[in-house]
Amino acid sequence: MSGNFVKLVEVGPRDGLQNEPYTVPTSLKLDLIDRLGRTGLKVIESTSFVSDRAIPQMADAEDVIAGLKRRAGIRYPALVPNERGYDRARSVGVDEVALFTAASEAFNQHNINCTIEESLRRFAPVVHRARNDGVRVRGYVSTVLGCPYQGQVPIADVVRVAEALFEAGCEEISLGDTIGVGTPRKAAEMVRAVGASIPIAQLAVHFHDTYGQALANIMTCLDLGVRVVDSSVAGLGGCPYARGATGNVATEDVIYMLEGVGMETGIDLLEMARTGDWIAGELGRPRSRAGQAVLKRH
Numbered sequence: 001m002s003g004n005f006v007k008l009v010e011v012g013p014r015d016g017l018q019n020e021p022y023t024v025p026t027s028l029k030l031d032l033i034d035r036l037g038r039t040g041l042k043v044i045e046s047t048s049f050v051s052d053r054a055i056p057q058m059a060d061a062e063d064v065i066a067g068l069k070r071r072a073g074i075r076y077p078a079l080v081p082n083e084r085g086y087d088r089a090r091s092v093g094v095d096e097v098a099l100f101t102a103a104s105e106a107f108n109q110h111n112i113n114c115t116i117e118e119s120l121r122r123f124a125p126v127v128h129r130a131r132n133d134g135v136r137v138r139g140y141v142s143t144v145l146g147c148p149y150q151g152q153v154p155i156a157d158v159v160r161v162a163e164a165l166f167e168a169g170c171e172e173i174s175l176g177d178t179i180g181v182g183t184p185r186k187a188a189e190m191v192r193a194v195g196a197s198i199p200i201a202q203l204a205v206h207f208h209d210t211y212g213q214a215l216a217n218i219m220t221c222l223d224l225g226v227r228v229v230d231s232s233v234a235g236l237g238g239c240p241y242a243r244g245a246t247g248n249v250a251t252e253d254v255i256y257m258l259e260g261v262g263m264e265t266g267i268d269l270l271e272m273a274r275t276g277d278w279i280a281g282e283l284g285r286p287r288s289r290a291g292q293a294v295l296k297r298h
Ligand SMILES: CC(C)(COP(=O)([O-])OP(=O)([O-])OC[C@H]1O[C@@H](n2cnc3c(N)ncnc32)[C@H](O)[C@@H]1OP(=O)([O-])[O-])[C@@H](O)C(=O)NCCC(=O)NCCSC(=O)C[C@@](C)(O)CC(=O)[O-]
Pocket: 015, 018, 048, 049, 050, 051, 052, 054, 055, 079, 081, 082, 084, 085, 086, 088, 100, 111, 112, 113, 114, 140, 141, 142, 143, 176, 177, 178, 206, 239, 240
């Protein structure tokens, strides 16, 4: 990966939609993924194979994957919490999965109903099978800068969980500020600590923008060498197990900032702004700041 190229992982169709209060039609999800695929994105996290009782919005995961109009050069990963999710994902041809756990026990219990250790035990056979199947595996660590139930999360806990996922075989570790409470110095301290044992090229950052800190946090992490950033078109999202947390940082805002500091994403900002404007309209959601400004100029 070149020094000034930043890979954006678009999480809008999954993280962005999972908390929508009404059922988003599968056709709308597919339309969103297709439009995102025209912007230059190379990774679009498309759905999750979780319990439909836990997350009703993702109940159509098989239909979403089966209905994708796959474009060459784009990867369409999906979240799986356990082997059952892996089986479901594989049954429709998913070739990249993301496992997810947290640095906070309390959050993990609410989110996936088990301890951190149990989650890691559940992941072991998934990673083993994925390796045999040639399936790429990403690992998420949630609550890296704070937890809605426990409050402060010690950095040592983040490091321990990130290392466990990495050693288990996850090729990329995404560090999630699930409730968007982080600020730049804390984010830097956390990334430095994780980066001491995991190559920085294999770390991604995943900021929610609850307190408007996401861009500042991302910039700080870029200065430390991070080159993979998760974001969500129009800033869609919010975690069902983190009340009050708003969406991910908006993809349009991230692209605008990166272009401004001379970094490349390979993504067409105007096309992304149009996509953000369209989906925000469909869902009755606010637009991203940069997206709106770009559209006004054109
Ligand atoms: C993990 C479980 C399944 C445990 O849920 P559980 O109730 O502890 O599991 P269980 O094994 O006892 O199974 C209970 C029922 O769920 C079914 N089940 C079991 N597994 C599956 C599956 N894969 N797909 C479909 N169904 C499944 C299973 O078959 C059974 O059905 P029943 O027999 O009662 O009818 C549940 O808690 C769950 O699905 N949680 C998902 C939570 C979630 O998706 N959260 C949002 C994603 S994480 C996130 O957003 C953060 C992130 C990644 O973006 C980063 C950040 O911002 O920090």
